[in-house]
Amino acid sequence: MDQAREQLIKDFQKNRLRMVAYIRTLTGDSDTAEDVFQELTLVVLQKISEFRLDGDFPAWCRGIARNLARREKSKSRRLVAIEDPELLSVVDKAFDEAAQRELLDTRRTQMRQCMEKLAPNNHELLNQRYVLNLSLKQLAARLNRSEGSVQVALSRIRKTITECVERNHAAEALE
C-alpha cells in the first residue's frame, strides 16, 4: 500500500467516532451503527486500492456506509434518515461541512475529565441512555418522569459537558 493510502486509513481510524455518529444519524440505532462501522472498516480496508486519490475520501466512506446502513435498515420499519432522500442529503451535507472542523472526538481527555465531574445521578442517566440504549420512553417509565423532562435533563447534561470541555480546552491553550 502506498503512503497516501496509508495516511487515508490512519485518518479513517482517527475519525472513527465521527463516522459512527454519521451512521447512527442514518440508522437511528447505536448498535446498528457499530455493526455498520465494523463492516465499513473491512470494506474500506479491502477496497482502499480502488479509491482514486484525487477523490473525496470522507465522502467515499460515507457512500459505502450509506449502502451498508441501507442493507441493515431493511430489517427495521422505523422511519429514519436512510429511507428519506431529503433528510439523507441534508445529513450528508452537514457531515461534509464538518469534515475539517474540530469536534468533541478530538478532545477525548477533556471529555473524560468533564464526565467524571458529573453528579452520580446524571452519570447513571447517561449510562442508561448510551450504554443500555434505553429510549426516552423507557427512561421516562423507569424514572417515573415525563419523556420531555428526561429529554431536558439529557440536554442539560450535554450543555454542562460541552461547556466544561470548551473551558478546559481554552485553559490548556493559554498554558
Place this chain on the structure above:
Amino acid sequence: MSERLEALYTQLCEGTLDSAGREELLSLLRDKNNRAALVDIAVYEAVVADELKLAEARGEAEAIRDKSGQLPAVRATRRVSAVKLAPARSGRVRSVAAQKSSSLGWALAAMVLLSLGAMAYLKVTQSQRVDVAVLEKLEGGATVLRGREVLSATAGMALASGDQLQVKGAALSVAYADGTRLALGTGARLALNGSSSAKVLRLSSGKLDANVTPQTSPLRLLTPHSEVTVLGTEFTLEIEKQGTRLEVNVGRVKLADVTTKAEVEVPAGKFAVAGTGKLEALPLEVKLAKLLDDFEAEKLSNWTIFALNKSKIRQKRVTPGKASAGALRVDYEVPLAEGGGGTYYNLRGRSQDWSSYSGVSFWFYGNGTGNDMAFEIMENQLPGRNEDTAERFVYEFKDNFTGWRQITARWGAFKRRNWQPGKVPNDGFTLKQVNGFDFIAGTGSGWFMADQIGLIKD
C-alpha cells in the same frame, strides 16, 4: 434552538419523528449553523457512549484487581496491534496464512489489518488485558471489537474482559475455564466483562443459549430490557423488538425488568419476557384441550390461500412438523401496506362454539423477519347469506424469532379487526359460532410454518 434541534434529532433516531417534525427538522437544517449543531450533537453522543463503554471495561478490571489483590490472569502487554499480539500470546489464534478456510473477505481484511499493524499505524499503548474465556467454535464470520480495534474472530482466540463479539455468520460459542458455555446465534452482539469467576455479560442483540456451571459469584447478564442473575443453569435469552425473552431449561433464573424494576424467578420449563410491562413466568409448552389441525393429513384440504393488492401467497404441507409428521408452510410476498394475504381454515358451514375455551395455541416457525403476523378468527356469519359476513378478531404478533415457538393467545389478547367485510355484526367476541380462522402475513416477504393448532383451557 439547539434544544429543539436535539429533541427532533432524538425523535429521528428513535423513529418517532412524525411528518410535521420531519418538516421542522428539514427547515432547521437549511441553516448552516443548525447543520453544524446537528453534527455536534451526533458526535457528542458517539463520544459519550464510547467513553462510558471504555470506562465500564476499565472499571470491571479495576474491581477485579481490588478484590483479588493481584492479577493472575492479567498480563501487562505492549499492544502494537491486537491482530499481531493475539497469536503470540495464546498460540491458539490461527495465523493469517492459516485462515484460508475462512471467507475470502475476512481473510483479506485480517491481512490488511496485519500489514497495517506491522506499519504500527495503530497507536502503541501500554495496556492490561484480562483473559476471561476462549472463542471455542466458529461457523461463519464474526468480529471482536477490542477497545478501538476491529478484529476478525478466529476459533481458539482468547477473549478478554471488555471484548465485544459480533456474530455475522451462523454461530459461535464461548467457553470459560469452569465449563460455562455460551452459544451465540447470527446477529448476536455480546460484551464480555468481569472475570472468569465473576462474569458480567451484556447482550445487546440476538440470541444466546447458556449452559452455566455452578458459580461462586452470580453470573450477571444485562440486556436493554433486563438483568438476568444466574448461579448455575441452562437457559436461552433472546432480544426481540418488544422485550427480552428468557427460557429456562434447567434450574432457576432471576429476571429483572430494568424499566419497571419488577423481578421474577423463572423455573425450568417456563419462560418470561422483560420489557413488555408484564413480567410473569409462563409454561414453555401449553397442552391443547382441542386439536384443530396437526397436518397429519397429506393434503391441506381445509386450507385456502388469499392474497390482496399484488400480494403473492403459496402454501404447502411440509415434513417433518414440530411434533408430528407434517406442518403448514406459507411463503408470502406482500409489497404494499394495504395488501396482505395468508391462508384460511374453513369449518365448512359447521360453526363451532369455542366459548368454553380460554384461547388458541399453535406452534409457529419464525425466520426473524420482523414482519407483522396475525391469527384471525371469524365468527357469527349471518345465516342464509352467501357473502362473507363473519366478524373478524385478530391476535397480532411479529415474526421476530427464529425456529419453532409455541404461541399462546388467550381471548383477551384478541381485538376486533379494523377492516371488516361489509355488513358484519358488531356484537363482541362471543366465540359462540366460529366459522373459521386464518394466518395473515403483513407487509414484507418471507415464509413461516405452523403446526399443532388448537384450543386451550385454563
